[in-house]
Amino acid sequence: MDNEHTYDKANAACGETGPYAPSLFGSWTGPAIGLLDLDAFFASVEQLDHPDWRGKPVIVGGSPDRRGVVSTASYEARTFGVHSAMPSAQAKRLCPHAIWTDGNFSRYRELSARVMAILADETPYVDQVSIDEAFFDISPGRFNSESPLAVVRRISERVNALGITCSIGLGCNKTVAKIASERDKPRGLTAILPGTEEAFLAPLPVRTMSGIGARAEQALAQRGIHTLGQLAGAPDDILAPVFGANTTSVRQRAQGRERSRVHAIDEASPMKSLSNERTFAHDLTEQADIEAAIDVLGESVGRRLRKCCLTGRTVTLKLKYGYGSGRTAQRTLEAPTDDEHIFCRAARELLHTIWSPGVAVRLVGVCMSGFDHESGVQTNLFCELDERGAASSEKRALSVAVDGVIERFGSSAVGYGRSMRFDHDVVRRDKYS
Template sequence: EVSAQVMAILADETPRVERVSIDEAFIDITPGRFAPEDPLLVARRISDRVAGLGVTCSIGVGCNKTVAKIASERDKPFGLTIVRPGTEQRFLAALPVSAMSGIGRSAEERLRRMRIYTLGELSRAPESTLASIFGVNGERMRQRAQGLEISEVTSLDEEREVKSVSNERTFAKDLTERGDIEAAIALLGESVGRRLRRQGLTGATVTLKLKYSYGSGRTAQRRLPHPTDDENIFVAVALELLDNIWQDGMHVRLAGIGMSDFDHQGGIQTDLFCEIDDRGAQSSDRRDLSVAIDAVRDKFGDTALSFGRQSRFNN
């Protein structure tokens, strides 16, 4: 559950999230391409948000996966290491060959026998030596050791059609009051709305999910008459669904909200009684406020601006 929350934080920053394991991922925050800010600011914001979940993370920032991965190992458990463009070779040269992924104990021992102990020495090794250890990957290993690897972060969402955008949270203390549960749903909806707008998606199906303190859970779902990326609309629907799966006295351990059904080809009927924009999407008169809040948070961080409901969950 915590892993899912961390991955959701990463997805808030960029559509390019390549999950490697339960606790590791590569993300592309190239300035002007997938993120509007200096990577250092993005990395600090991620670190602060993950810390808010009660766990630590180590972040490495570099121009390719090899450099970023090695940088993330430099200052655990709560470190942030930046390798600026043009400094890759200097950063890598003195590190042991074992610092680079893909070099296991067997390869390390063979390199040792050839008096190759550091990545700098690996980057200068004869082609025949590298071929004898790494085969056809010998030249690629040299490029990685030089910091010259060309790698791309591939999001799973780009490999297959996006099916849903959702966010959920497990609470340190069960929620029992309706006001707290509604505030939690609204807070989660803010994140979902922000991600929908960032990815240019409008969903037509709202899903509300609750898990209770005794382990079971339930979901409720409703299809909207018009797709939307406006949390002011879909959160209101989720709050209506709450009565279907929660009653007074029930303890809520986890809440989640999601939007799906992004394929609107075939036409959306217009409606005289709600505002439909040129995308065929429904929006409220508060959507402009949501967009403005997105911009403030993108520039100054998630904590720069928040609604009062956030204070219920700060501790």
């Protein structure tokens, strides 16, 4: 590993040389959750497949001449200020000598599957959250008796042997592992020893924790809260106006006391659908509100589809009514897509088949399925197929740009005005099955 770190103030007194004293890691107690993040994944694969591109700035994304957006930039390109979600035209101005490519998504999926197989060799508990990122549980005694550090070192070495690199964070829960994984990229390994989580988190800016975006950061700053340590100790009356029903869970995460579960892999049941549904504190009775809810849910579904490099053919709309019953409607699209501007339009068209004006709706759900799009595709004048054989609208580039902003700055950093009508009024549930 190029960058290996532990957070432990007692290392100097442990009686053994080096930052990874066996006495420390051999006695790791409690959960050991890792987060593996592939470094500049798409660009790294391109450099692997094109040896003459290695050491040079590589940008994967849409054409700078056609209002494209950067998907991934190699670390060589990042030194010029290029980053994901940046307009391609701007990236070209910053790094005019960069090598550009539209990308090879089937190749990315192939390498991703090989990395996930490495994790599956080490533990049956793996949560893949995107094509280049996965949580895994290597808690001693649950499935293995090895030091968690020995396991993550071996994982890193095996990934390196594929010709790409990763950064890994190791801690007692997903929040700690995620933050640790971002400490030393690329090729980093950061382990947060049991019992040091709160001290590790305390001095970090609140934005370091996922789920806290620009608006929440500003609201916290107005209340004198700038670090996770201050957030961890803040009372309910300070935090509730910012986080609502999520106040307790946010505070626990800032304290390092979150309890995380990594689900077991079921190889016989690959992901078949991806959905998002919300239960509303106040029933929706107006068509405009229900359609806005469909669009808001669809944004999340589209973002997850793109993050997982999935495109689906089938959209399902789910409603539950104020009096307890519910209905669903489904439509198969003419071409697979990850573009909410396409599948949400279909979902809105389904609304009139299962809802009548005035009927109270307490839950709305949007689901995409039918992820196998290798078969032939039929299209029409209202959609175009991109290089993946998927349907894309002119607005997809905007969605990709929003994805990048949210990935970098949190879910509250940017959004559409329609989502504001539902703030603090919903219970949200994302589902992957």
